[in-house]
Amino acid sequence: ALILGGMVGALLIVQPGAQMSLATAWLPLLMVACYASFQVLTSVMAQTEEPLTLHFYTGWIGTAIASCLVLGWWTTDLSAAQWAMLLVLGVAGTLGHYLLILAFARTPASRITPFLYSGIAFATLGGWLVFAHVPNSLALLGMLLIVGCGLLAGWVTLREQRMLAAS
Known part of the structure; x- marks a missing residue:
């Protein structure tokens, strides 16, 4: 379910339409x-x-x-x-x-994964600084959905690991 949530977040960012x-x-x-x-x-x-x-x-x-x-289009x-x-x-x-x-x-992946989602914020900042692109509200919602699902997945994994270690 969390993976599907991340995919929905990606769709909100891309916002496919008739022109795409x-x-x-x-x-x-x-x-x-x-x-x-x-x-x-x-x-x-x-x-x-x-x-x-x-x-x-x-x-x-x-x-x-x-x-x-x-190979077909690279130029030197x-x-x-x-x-x-x-x-x-x-x-x-x-x-x-x-x-x-x-x-x-x-380090366990569950502790690293939340930090990997900071890349979304840095990519957004880079898009704004370099290309003057400001994401709309749907794209921001998609980013939040991806980050939220990723953080929740990391939390669930960490909780499961702690429960296994305690038993």
Whole structure:
């Protein structure tokens, strides 16, 4: 039920309408499913794998998949500033992913998950600062629904773990 609530929240953010193609409407839902799967796999694998090994393999697999997806339209005639931005994004993403693996290796996922939802707030802030995009009330409701379902799922998991530990 909480996963479905998160999906409804994503639909409220996207607000598919007559002017939006079906593929465009489904893309955010696919992204949410992929991101959630990635987090679950990272959480599970971080318990048994060395963090650097896990980071190395996921980085190379991600690079290979992304490279295949952009083969038809990627261009290399970028300015020095664009290359610098790509480098900064790559370093920040690499560091962030490694720190996430370390967190999953040391802490239960139920304690980390609520912090992952802060990304929604930072993405909204970035959209406002960079693109002057202010989300409407339905999009804000969708964000609150996603965050609320995520926090509730983390709380339920933590409560179940505590009940198991107590018995």
